[in-house]
Amino acid sequence: MAAALRILLLTHSFNGLAQRLFTELGADGHEVSVEFDIADSVTEEAVALFAPDVIVAPFLKRAVPESVWRRHLTLIVHPGIVGDRGPSALDWAIQEAEPAWGVTVLQAEAEMDAGPVWASHAFPLRAASKADTYRNETTAGALAAVREALARVPDWRAGRWQPRPLAEISDARGRLRALMRQAERALDWAHMGSAEILARIRAADGFPGVADALFDQACHLFDAHPGRRPAGREHAAPGTLLARRDGALLRATADGAVWIGHVRRADSPHPFKLPATLAFAAETSALPELPATLMAPAGADPAELGYRELAYRETDDGTLGVLSFEFYNGAMSTAQCRRLLAAIAFARGRPTRVLVLDGGAGFWSNGIHLNTIEAAPSPADESWANIEAIDDVCLALLGLTDRLTVAALRGNAGAGGCFLALACDRVWAREGVVMNPHYKNMGNLFGSEYWTYLLPRRVGEEAAHAIMSNRLPLLARQAAAQGLIDDCFGSGRTNFTAEVEARARVLATDPALAAHIADKACRRAADEVEKPLAAYRAAELDMMRRNFYGFDPSYHVARFHFVLKSAQSWTPRHLARHRDLGWQTPRPCEAVPAP
Structure with missing residues (x-):
């Protein structure tokens, strides 16, 4: 186990990965505080208050300010294999059916995702959504890699160990990939089979979804599952909506069908994810309901049962x-x-x-x-x-x-x-x-x-x-x-x-x-x-x-911001321990050696 360190988690939000690191590292004996990445000045203030031994960034949507990473050891958790760079790491891996993927912990430098490597963890890549992979294999891999990196901090401080510059890692198979745009995610219902459509929607699950259309209305698709065409609809044209079940829609592909569980409508007053049949309540009311089987007969083929x-x-x-x-x-x-x-x-x-x-x-x-x-x-x-x-x-x-x-x-x-x-x-x-x-x-x-x-x-x-x-x-x-x-x-x-x-x-x-x-x-x-x-x-x-x-609207306000994924404006005090009144006087922090 690593020596006890004072760790600042710098994160866009307190998502599942940030929560897992917060709890696990605290249980390991480290002193952990959290700051949401709101603005450079806020980050600088948090670092000055907490004086961390190391900053760990598990989930960011922008670069760490240079004023921070040049003076303080800052470790970035990147959801990709060694050498992978760019903001759509898991998206590309899932859509292109990589057999294995990983997590890399690297030191923040001027070029994003290109700093020296402190640790990495690999895992087989299942046929699953991005959100599911992130919550499971990516989170577990990140924890293992962060622990490995933190164990190396004392030796790094003493000059007994150095992280490996990315340019010197000859077997790194990752590469720089641009942000995956909707053009790369686009669905061709007339020609794409179920496997390809599933991979594309799964690669966008959570965020941003795949831009498409239902009932001639623009929307983003999420939460896709394998399906089969029902009896009597075996020859329906690809793209046809075939049935509904428990909030989901069954849509024909070139070689079968897929279930679409959730959508976000572009023209809706509710610009957030909803069950597909709720988002298109009027339009889907005429579709036949295809009831799910609760208890399947012994030996039933799961593929025949479909989404449940x-x-x-x-x-x-x-x-x-x-x-x-x-x-x-x-x-x-x-x-x-x-x-x-x-x-x-x-x-x-x-x-x-x-x-x-x-x-x-x-x-x-x-x-x-x-x-x-x-x-x-x-x-x-x-x-x-x-x-x-x-x-x-x-x-x-x-x-x-x-x-x-x-x-x-x-x-x-x-x-x-x-x-x-x-x-x-x-x-x-x-x-x-x-x-x-x-x-x-x-x-x-x-x-x-x-x-x-x-x-x-x-x-x-x-x-x-x-x-x-x-x-x-x-x-x-x-x-x-x-x-x-x-x-x-x-x-x-x-x-x-x-x-x-x-x-x-x-x-x-x-x-x-x-x-x-x-x-x-x-x-x-x-x-x-x-x-x-x-x-x-x-x-x-x-x-x-x-x-x-009641007269206090706090629940309704909090729910609205949660559902709309509003940007954070401050870090809750139960997470930002360094902002508590009476927080101990910060100790000086060593500057990071120049790269």
Whole structure:
């Protein structure tokens, strides 16, 4: 492990990568503070206040000011292999189907992405979206490379080690690539097959999307999945819209079809991503609904089933049920909550005694869907409908007293999504998952999802208050140490999924299972007598009513800026520790040797 350092994270926003580095490096014993990259003068002020040993820049959209990198060691985290340069690293790699990719940590210099290399990490590149790859392989690789680079800082200071100039790395296969523009992303529906269209949309997922048109209206496409043409539409012309399903649209390609989950309309008063059928509600109403199969027949071909937000399966011996849900960016709209509620009701009717809730690979859940709320005729009314719907899901899980339930967090969880997980009897998370078990960052939102019942029963009243007031991300292993969740294991997604099923099978075949279920039912009954769940919900919703309909518009303002991705104007004080009143007098910082 590296010697303890004072590290300033300079970042465009506190995205998933920045959160992971903040939590992991702090857990490693480093002193970490955050500054958003707003203006050169702001960055210079932050550096003067904090006097860091090293500046780490995990996510930037512009160059670090020369006044900073010439005087202070500044390490840039670039989401590309050694030698790769330019702002569209992952975009090019995914669109051109690179077999492997990587992350490089390099020293900031005048030419962007061309400084000497401190560390790098390579990984196989899956057929996945840019956002999914960034949240998983890129983030894990960045953490490994940053740790390696930080371990070298003392030797670099002492002159015992030097980073490798890019020009001297003979085996670097990366190259300078320009910003990928929409001309390079363009879709030719008449001639392109599904694989190429999927690659192009996946390469633009998250941002900026692929410029295209639906119903003769300009829009950007996101969230693409493989599809098949339905019976009777096998010979539809490429580009034809064939059907709709759970917010997504099925569109014919030259050799098949793809599902388009989300779009951003150019002519809309809501210039942000929305489910495709919501963004084009009037235009899509005449398309046939192609229902998804919740529980597929044994041996069914996944390709035949197509895009599904929800899927239920059982182990061969019938002892274990697994309900999977995958919601884009972890956001759960009113309609999605109702579909999940129906799926839980279906699972309840099955003859199993252990049910695993297997959330999304990128996000377990982030709670209510702020985009669909913002787009509603009355955001306050839709906020209310959405929180009631997700509360119903939590209540359904708490009401499963005839079996044990397991929340399996493959991906990160935030706000109401954290407490949705706590509604299960066991909460297991993958190593590296980051949790944000609080609401206040969204305009001092009080929150519901029965958190006033679920959180104190796990950690106690005092710890619950501290967690909700902290506003900081929490590593899964830290959450386990605090008793917030039950366990954290599995270095990768595949390992985690396999171990979850193995552990759940042990629960399902435990001779004492019936006794455990009986104890659970007794505890729930006793809790209900002491204070009914309805009372917890009513008290939470009374506070939420003030957030949604009260005189303080903070929630509505925060939601608006979150959805519109407004530029940051200041760094929150819970992140910028160096801006706290009474911050210690900064110590002098060594100037970086001239390159």
